[in-house]
Amino acid sequence: MSPPAPTKVKTAAVHAGERVEASRAIPLSAPIFMASVSYFDDSDALDGALDGRDYTYTRIKGQNSELLEQAVAALEGTEDCAAFPSGMAALKALLESLELKAGDRVVVPNDGYGASLALVKAFAREKGAELHLRSMTAPQTPGELRALKPRLVMAESVSNPLLSVPDLPALAEAARDAGAVFAVDATFPSPALQRAASFGADLVLQSTTKWLNGHSDAMGGTVSGAKARIAPMKAARVLHGAVLGPFEAWLTLRGVRTLPVRMAAHSAHAARVAERLKASPHVERVLYPGLEEHPQHAVARRMLPHGFGGMLAFELQGAGRAQAFRFLEKVALCKPAPSLGDVTTLVMHAATASARRMTPEERAAAGIRESLIRVSVGLEDPDDVAEDLLQAAAAAL
Numbered sequence: 001m002s003p004p005a006p007t008k009v010k011t012a013a014v015h016a017g018e019r020v021e022a023s024r025a026i027p028l029s030a031p032i033f034m035a036s037v038s039y040f041d042d043s044d045a046l047d048g049a050l051d052g053r054d055y056t057y058t059r060i061k062g063q064n065s066e067l068l069e070q071a072v073a074a075l076e077g078t079e080d081c082a083a084f085p086s087g088m089a090a091l092k093a094l095l096e097s098l099e100l101k102a103g104d105r106v107v108v109p110n111d112g113y114g115a116s117l118a119l120v121k122a123f124a125r126e127k128g129a130e131l132h133l134r135s136m137t138a139p140q141t142p143g144e145l146r147a148l149k150p151r152l153v154m155a156e157s158v159s160n161p162l163l164s165v166p167d168l169p170a171l172a173e174a175a176r177d178a179g180a181v182f183a184v185d186a187t188f189p190s191p192a193l194q195r196a197a198s199f200g201a202d203l204v205l206q207s208t209t210k211w212l213n214g215h216s217d218a219m220g221g222t223v224s225g226a227k228a229r230i231a232p233m234k235a236a237r238v239l240h241g242a243v244l245g246p247f248e249a250w251l252t253l254r255g256v257r258t259l260p261v262r263m264a265a266h267s268a269h270a271a272r273v274a275e276r277l278k279a280s281p282h283v284e285r286v287l288y289p290g291l292e293e294h295p296q297h298a299v300a301r302r303m304l305p306h307g308f309g310g311m312l313a314f315e316l317q318g319a320g321r322a323q324a325f326r327f328l329e330k331v332a333l334c335k336p337a338p339s340l341g342d343v344t345t346l347v348m349h350a351a352t353a354s355a356r357r358m359t360p361e362e363r364a365a366a367g368i369r370e371s372l373i374r375v376s377v378g379l380e381d382p383d384d385v386a387e388d389l390l391q392a393a394a395a396a397l
Contacts, residue, residue, distance in 0.1 A: 036057070068249045084221045106151060108131065110366050114354055166303075171200070194304055270377040274312050283314050
C-alpha cells in the first residue's frame with residue numbers, strides 16, 4: 001500500500017520522493033543502489049527477502065554486487081561467483097569454505113604473492129594443516145601432488161612477481177587424481193586473457209582491484225566456480241559481513257565493460273616495453289611470458305591464448321636494494337605504487353612490495369632478488385614508458 005502524499009514539512013523531508021514512477025526504460029548503465037535497506041508492502045515478500053530471495057539488506061543480498069558477480073561468472077565461464085571487499089577477503093573466504101582440519105595438506109606456489117602465502121600459512125597453522133611450498137612449473141610437481149594427496153592445491157596462472165607460467169591442465173589432473181581442490185589465482189592475466197576454469201581450476205580467484213576495475217578507484221575480490229562450491233562462501237558472507245559495497249561493485253563493473261579492449265592494449269604495450277628493456281646494458285634480464293627466451297614461453301602460448309598480459313619484471317644489472325630504491329625515485333612518467341592493473345604504468349621493488357611478507361629465505365628459494373623491479377604496463381605510448389624506465393635504470397646505476 002502506497003503511503004499518502006505528505007503535507008507537513010518534517011514528514012515530507014523524510015518521505016517525499018521515495019519511489020520512481022513505473023517505467024519500461026532500461027538504463028544503459030546499471031544504477032547504483034546505495035540504499036543499504038529496503039522495505040516491502042507485503043510481509044511474505046519481506047520474509048522471503050530475509051532469506052535472500054530479494055533485496056532487503058545489503059549484507060544478505062545487494063543489487064550491484066550481484067550484477068558484478070553475474071558479469072565475472074560470465075567472463076570466467078563458471079556457474080557462479082561470490083564478490084568480496086578485497087582479493088585477500090576472497091582468499092580467506094575460499095580457505096574457510098574448505099573447513100580444513102588437522103593433518104590436511106595444502107600446497108601453494110613458492111614464488112607467489114607474499115601476502116597470500118602469509119595468509120595461508122597463518123590459516124594452516126590455526127587449523128593444524130600441513131603447508132607445502134612447491135614450484136608449480138617444476139616437471140616433478142604433478143607427481144609430488146599425487147603422492148602428497150593434499151586437500152588443497154593453489155597456483156597462480158602467472159606468478160607474482162616472477163611471471164612464471166605453470167601448466168594448469170597438468171596440475172589440475174594431478175590435483176584431481178589426489179582428491180584435492182584446485183584453486184587458481186588468475187589476477188595477472190584476468191579472464192580476458194585466460195579462463196582458468198577451462199584449464200581445470202575448481203575455483204578461480206581475482207583481485208578485482210587490479211585489471212577488472214582497471215582505474216585504481218575501487219577494491220574488491222571474487223571467487224568463481226560451481227554453484228555448490230560458491231554457495232557456502234555466500235552463506236558465510238551473510239554472517240561474517242565481508243560484503244562488497246555498491247559503489248565499489250558499480251565502479252568495477254564499469255571497468256569490466258572495457259576489460260578485453262584494455263587487456264589487448266596492455267599486452268601489446270608490455271611486449272614492446274619488454275623488447276626495449278632487453279637491449280639495455282643496465283638490465284640483467286627481462287621476465288615476460290611473451291618473450292621467446294622466457295623459461296615457460298611454450299607453456300604460456302597454450303595457457304594465454306589471447307595475449308601475454310600487461311605485467312613484466314626485470315632485474316637491474318648488479319643492483320642491490322639501494323639502487324632499486326634509487327630507480328623508483330628516478331622514474332618520471334611511471335609511478336612507484338604497490339598495485340597493478342591501472343591505465344598508468346606502475347613500478348615497484350618486488351622484494352619490498354609483493355614479496356614483502358615472505359622471509360628472506362623464502363624469497364631466496366623463489367629467486368626473488370633485490371634487483372627485481374615489477375612493472376604493470378599502462379596505456380601510455382609504450383616507447384614513452386620504455387624511455388622512462390631506461391633513463392631511470394641508467395640513473396640508478
